[in-house]
Amino acid sequence: MQQKVCYALPNEEKCVRSCLCFAVVIMVQITQSALAQPYPIKPVRVVVPSQAGGGADIVARAIAYKMSEAFGQQVVVDNRIGIVGAEIVARSAPDGYTLMFTTSALAVREAVYRNLPFNTLRDFQPVSQAVTQSNVLVTHPSVAAKTVQELVALAKAKPGYLNYGSGGNATSAHLAGELFRMLAGIEVVHVPYKGVPAALGDTIAGRMHYTFGSPVSTLPHVKDGRLRLLAVTTPRRAPALPDIPTVAESGVPGYEFTGWMGLLAPIDVPRAIVAKLHHEAARIVHLPEVKQRFVIDAADPIGRTPAQFAAHIRAEIERWTKVVRLAQIRVD
Secondary structure (H helix, E strand, C coil), rough: CCCCCCCCHHHHHHHHHHHHHHHHHHHHHHHHHHHHHHHHHHCCCEEECCCCCCCCHHHHHHHHHHHHHHHHHCEEEEEECHHHHHHHHHCCCCCCCCCEEEEEEHHHHHHCCCCCCCCHHEEEEEEEEEEECCCCEECCCCCCCCCCHHHHHHHHHHHCCCEEEECCCHHHHHHHHHHHHHHCCCCCEECCCCCHHHHHHHHHCCCEEEEEECCCHHHHHHCCCCCEEECCCCCCCCCCCCCECCCCHCCCCCCCEEEEEEEEEEECCCCHHHHHHHHHHHHHHCHHHHHHHHHHHHHHEEEEEEEHHHHHHHHHHHHHHHHHHHHHCCCC
16 A cells, blocks of 8 residues: 655745745736726826927827826827837837837838837837828929929939939938839939938029928928929828829829828737727827817828727838838938
8 A cells, every 4th residue: 555655845945935926916916906007197208209390299299288188197208319219119118108109210110221129010019090191292493394294204304314302311201202213214313311401401402303301391491482392292182282283193103102100109018008098199189179280291180090000000011111122222
């Protein structure tokens, strides 16, 4: 007959196990307590990876102001230009207190850079696409073209003669210009500058023939007669510029360059917090007083859901990856 042998745990091992069990219980209680607290209970930081005063900054601040009212907590915009801003958010605690309000530049960077310190699809959780935005095609008034058709005809008559400026390689103006070049079948020269102001300044001065830019930065110069507005880049005419044709309807079928802006969070932010943020963002962008602030930059409110926004970002990355490959765009 076999005897059962019982082994008593040493006192030290019993103590260790007891401590571990106690720690697990405490962690569970803390987590449950945190989840039970209403969100937010402290200020929320929204990182905008672009300069203050730009289109994304204007839209982000309009949304942040209304969110502060709704939440009863400060929602603070923090401008951290470029890749650094996105990295800050990707590496932040997934508690909903550090968010990112960004533009289509996020998808472009994913298509261009091979060694980003983050992965857009892996490290970010889309919250809500706030708006879409039209860019515009403008020329210097001295250019012998008052329409897109005439600009294309001039480029074809003088291959390599026309030039266009951008804020740098792989920026939105560069990609808009390369897509235009490929679909129009023209040969033009791209001149990258260190920033949009420099490219726009040289277009106004006549050193560049044309450029693509945001309405907020170009339209004041159009009104002053220092630039000529030819077309908008969206597939349909912009509500803010109903008399201006699209590039596609002006002789370049299939052309579309639609900017977008939206709110993202670190990937592991709880879904309940993401849902609350989406609800507020989607509500706010359709408020009449907020929509009025978007008009100056030809932005249209959208309020897409997290799932819709995620699908849109994936499609954008795929699209611009193809353009970058075909145009052989490289970052200096």
